[in-house]
Structures are given as C-alpha cells and as structure tokens.
Amino acid sequence: MRGISFEVQPGEVVGFLGPNGAGKTTTVRMVSCFLPPTSGTALIYGVDVREKPREVKMMLGICPQEDNLDPDFDVLKNLLVYGRYFGIPAPEVKRRAESLLEMVALADKAKSPVAALSGGMKRRLILARALLNEPRVLILDEPTTGLDPQARHLIWTRVRALRATGVTVLLTTHYMEEAAQLCDRVVIIDEGRILLEGTPASLVEQEVGRTVIEAWNHEAGFAEFMRGLPGRLEEVGDRLYFYPTEPELAERALEERFPHQERLIRRATLEDVFLLRTGRALRD
C-alpha cells in the first residue's frame, strides 16, 4: 500500500474495487487486525487496530475470501465453536446460531459436515458465522465470487437487510454489478492508491457519461467518423467503445451515416469507469 485514507460513516455500505493486486484485500486485512500497518493508523469506532485489536475484533464480522470453515465440525458446531471465541455464553450462541442458520437457509443442514456443503452453502455459512457476534461492522471480502445467481442474490438480499438495521459494511468485489447494487459509495484502488471515490451513479456520470456505444465488424471509415464526434473513442480488439459527451447527437449522426453498422447503445456502467481508469491490461 502506498498510503490510502478513507472514512466510513456508521450504517454506510462502502465497496472497494480494484484489479488483482491493487490492495483491496491488504486494506481489509489491515482494518481487520490481521496485518499491522507498517505506518499510519486505522480506527474502528475510534479504537486503534494496532493498540486494541481484541476490542476492534469484538466489533467486526469478517467474511474472508477463502473458505476457512472448520472441516472437523458440522455446520451448527462451526457456529457454536466460533461463538466461544467471542466469549458469548453457550445458550446465547445456540439461540443466535439457530436463527442465523434460518436466515441463510441452512437450518436443515445443521448436522451436515462442512465438506458436504456446496460452494454457495459454504459462503452462506461463512456469512452466518460473521454475524454471530452481532457486529457493528461487517467486512465482506469478495463475498459472492464463484456463486450461482441464486446464491448471489440471497447474499445481496441479506446484506441489504443488514444495512437497514444499521450495520456498517465494507465490501471488496470484482463484480461491478454487485458494487452498484449494494454500495452507497465505492472506492476504486489501484497500485496501493485511491484512484476514485464516490457513489456508483455519480462516478459513472462524471467519468463516463450516460451512454456507451459499442460497435463491431465495423465498416471502412467508421472509426475515423466516430473520432470526429465529441467524446472519447477506445479500440479493443475488433470492438470499438465510444463514450459520447453528447449522446443524442452521436446517435443521430450514427443513424444517418452508418445505419447498417452493428452496434449496441447502452447505459454506461461502473464497469466502464473501472476499465477506463484502471486500464485493460491484465494484472496477474
């Protein structure tokens, strides 16, 4: 990391976006007391992660990127043992565990070994585990990577419900749609620095505009013609991306000059912002 600074309001959902190796997970690991920052500080509700990691971790619910459920225990026992680490009294852990399993639709799997769960079930169990200590801050590190749409939507629904109860959420993701769906604010980081910060809609508006025109199999002279229009043109392989500053004008001109050109006119998304600002080069 090369110095990043950010603030999150209680009850806010903030997403960290960035290519692989940008520093998302490192940031999350520092906030969750896994990795002591070599310089600088992180405060969670005013408590310093370096000074009082135990107190900080009492307030956090952490969903790691990789599956670290305890394979030696069944589903329910995973939660019971985890609750003990927080020092929650056994009957209370049991009560919370049962209601959380209900919430993530795993109640009928309580006695299943962890190895028998599907990828989606494991993620749901990890989410339930992170909520066991009733955290004030929930940290989700790529919570839906590799999940099917059903499981992803279930997780999104639960996160939104939690936000409604006032839980603060820090989220990292590679899915721009996920960020746009869940986050009040996104922070795009690259090479250890903050590149952009804002609400998903405002970032799209300010960085890309409203509309993107994608064209392929383009006719001779098409690229030159587009270059003449107000906006920004990008060529990737055999595809052209045009980000018009005046969408209506561009669309009309296109319709007149190249009515048969294969194209797609769509709304600009966070993914356009991301690719424009972090580039299209592979990172690892």
Place this chain on the structure above:
Amino acid sequence: MREILRNLSSRAFRVWQRDADVYFTVWKTEFLPPLMEPILYVFAFGLGLGQLIQEVHYQGRTLHYLPFVAPGIVAVAIMFWSFFEASFSSYVRMYYQKTFDAILATPLLVEDVILGELLWSTTKAMIAAVIMLLVLTAMGLVSWPTGLYMIPIAAMGGLLFAGLGLVTTSMVKTISQFNVPIFVIIMPMFTFGGTFFPIDVLPPWALAIAWCLPLTHISLLSRAAILGWWHPMVPLSAAYITIAAFLLAALALVRMKRRLIQ
C-alpha cells in the same frame, strides 16, 4: 518477546477447547493407539526380544527386559504424540484448513492461537501417557504411587516436544519437509534416547551425545517414576526438561507469530 507475553491470555483455552472437541468426537480411534502400543510392545519385547535379552543391568541392579523397556515406551509416546500433533496436525490446521485464520477473525490474537496449540499438544501427550500407564499397571509393571510422577513428566516432556513441533511448523514450506526434523532429531532420539537399552553401554562420545538428547532425560525420569527407583540424575534431568520446555515454547511463540502475521 515482551509484547508476546503481554498478549498471552486465557482465551488460548478456547483454542485448546476446539482441538479437544475434535479429539473427543473421534475419541474411539484416538484412544486406540496409546492403548494398543504398550500391548504390542509387551508382546514384541516380552515374547520376542525378551527371549534373547534375559536381563538388563541398570543402576547396578538386574531386571527383566520388559520392566526396563516399559517406561521407555511411555517416554517415546510422550515425544511422538506431542511432536506429531504440533507438527503435522498444527500444519494441517494452519495451512490446509485455515483454522488459525478463522480464529484470528475473533478477539483472539496470534499468541492465543499458538499457546492453545502448545497446550493441546501437551495435553495429547499427557492423555497418551495416562492411558499407557493404566495398561502397564494392569500388567503389573508400574510402581505406585511413584507412577503418579508420570503426570508432571508427561506435562513437561509434552510441552518440550510441542514447542519443538511448532518451531518446525514455523519453518517448513511444505508438509513433506517435516521428514527432515523427524530423521535428524526425532528418530535418533527414538533409537538412542535411553529407551531400548541403558545408555551407559555406549562409547564415551556417543554417551556424551545421548546425554544432550531431551528424550534421554525423559526416559530416565519415566524409569525412576514407573520402577520407583531413585536415580541421582533425577533433579538435573527434571531441571533440564523444564528449562528446555519453556525455552522451546517461547521460541515457538516467537517463530510462529512471525509466520502467521504476513
């Protein structure tokens, strides 16, 4: 080191409890080896080797081979059970199962995890020693009440090899690299640590090496406890084992902390 000591807490008990829970859910298979081991040894040594070696001279006295070797077997079990728990099993928890990562997301600190692992490996050695002691008692091979001294001996010996096991866990890059400490440290101790024969038959240079091995001292203490024979080396051996146990445990804390915080 001062920071490590400050960070140690009773929450380490939760890690110990986790490992114990796993152990007792599969206790039927876990109890079997320490139950079977002495029985197998008694058959092998009593009926096989014992026929060749009629008697052993130890501390100026003569005794049958079986009562001589029985305390050595308990000493070896203490070494194996704690070393293997703190090496292979801890490594699996750390590297493959990511159990430590999961625990570190809770109010526990790295120090609690390492201390919990040390205590659990020690406990496992103690459980094995107690089971074997009961089996050997049933065979009439234990002198009571001196046999009770096996409990502190197993605790200190267990901690010593738990520390050694975790130090190796902090160093290996792959699980197969455990073969190195096993063949350089553990197996020579198994064979030359005063377990199977009295070490005073060794030539002076080998004797000097044997006296440096922790297992030699654990064997000596076990023999004193189980036979009920006082040995002039007992205070020195006890001091050696205790000091080595705490030093290795401290080294394990330092090295494992460095490995876990990355």
